[in-house]
Amino acid sequence: MKKTYVLLLTVILAGYWINLDGQTTPRQGEILITEIMVNPEAVSDANGEWFEIWNSTDHDLLLNGITLSDAGSNLHIMASAGKLILPAKSYWVLAKNGDPLINGGVVANYVYQSFTLSNTSDQVILTSADAALIDQVSYAAGWPVVSGASMELHPDYHSFSGNDQPEHWFPARVPFGAGDKGSPGKVNPVSSGLEEWEEGIRMDIYPNPSQGRFILEVEFSKPQAGEIRLINLLGQDFIYKSFGETTSFKEVIEPAFMTPGIWFIEVAAGGMVRIMKLFIE
Ligand SMILES: [Ca+2]
Ligand SMILES: [Ca+2]
Ligand SMILES: [Ca+2]
Known part of the structure; x- marks a missing residue:
């Protein structure tokens, strides 16, 4: 005891x-x-x-x-x-x-x-x-x-x-x-950096999932020049397009190389980067 x-x-x-x-x-x-x-x-x-x-x-x-x-x-x-x-x-x-x-x-x-x-x-x-x-x-x-x-x-x-x-x-x-x-x-x-990026860049992609054709809408808090990159799960990085100084754009994207699966859509401008995930069916 x-x-x-x-x-x-x-x-x-x-x-x-x-x-x-x-x-x-x-x-x-x-x-x-x-x-x-x-x-x-x-x-x-x-x-x-x-x-x-x-x-x-x-x-x-x-x-x-x-x-x-x-x-x-x-x-x-x-x-x-x-x-x-x-x-x-x-x-x-x-x-x-x-x-x-x-x-x-x-x-x-x-x-x-x-x-x-x-x-x-x-x-x-x-x-x-x-x-x-x-x-x-x-x-x-x-x-x-x-x-x-x-x-x-x-x-x-x-x-x-x-x-x-x-x-x-x-x-x-x-x-x-x-x-x-x-x-x-x-x-x-x-x-x-997300809050900062969200403050500096507003970005939307739709439809998501997509059949291979989608719309990218981007808006900056002040004029920016930069580029759009498309990245696949293998880390392969395709520069889709560069753009000059702008405060917003809307882009229809439909490249043949975007095979079904997960992709990352990246917008880089003015030292900021914003990435969104896209599913291609
Ligand atoms: Ca970490
Ligand atoms: Ca391993
Ligand atoms: Ca868990």
Whole structure:
């Protein structure tokens, strides 16, 4: 009986101490997967795969004991001699290789083993030490898996289920390190600049989905010159048209090379970029 009390007291004190320290173990949705480098190009997949997580809470989270797995046999349990603390509202990069000279220039917060990211379809599943699901992303055909660019989650969808849908992810457009595109450990730029871009560029495409012919409407807050680019899931980038200084235009677009699938329509002008996703049936 006495032993039970001592044990109980220890457990209570331990819990109190953890609270005092301000770190807790993550529950569902408290850590979110926000970016995934599935298919690096500047370095090999064996060295250059990584993914980014974000602490959505306003308190620090303890990552020791979290399991990283897929639906197959990949499995890694996060471990360290010290505490792995993901600070409140912060990003961490978990990478296959921790050396920026080898991994394409990624500064990793944690290095894992026994976990790879298939270039066609795979899962990133985070579970807590008591086997509760923290977050997962399952990507497959139709997701923006591009060679040499990570997939970045749009900030409007930083939630447990928000990152489950392919239309909430975009291929990264800004290079880092050795030249691949992505924003490891940083706010996703499709996102970070979004309000600014929306302020400077208003853009609409319709119909979407389209049969191959669609209308692009663009409006700028002040006169801008720039270009329209059409990008496919392979990262192939077609400059459709350059335009001179204007405050708005409406363009009917119907190029024969736009095969069915997902496309990204990009308008770049005056240092701003706005990207929208288009489905061609
Ligand atoms: Ca890969
Ligand atoms: Ca999820
Ligand atoms: Ca990022």
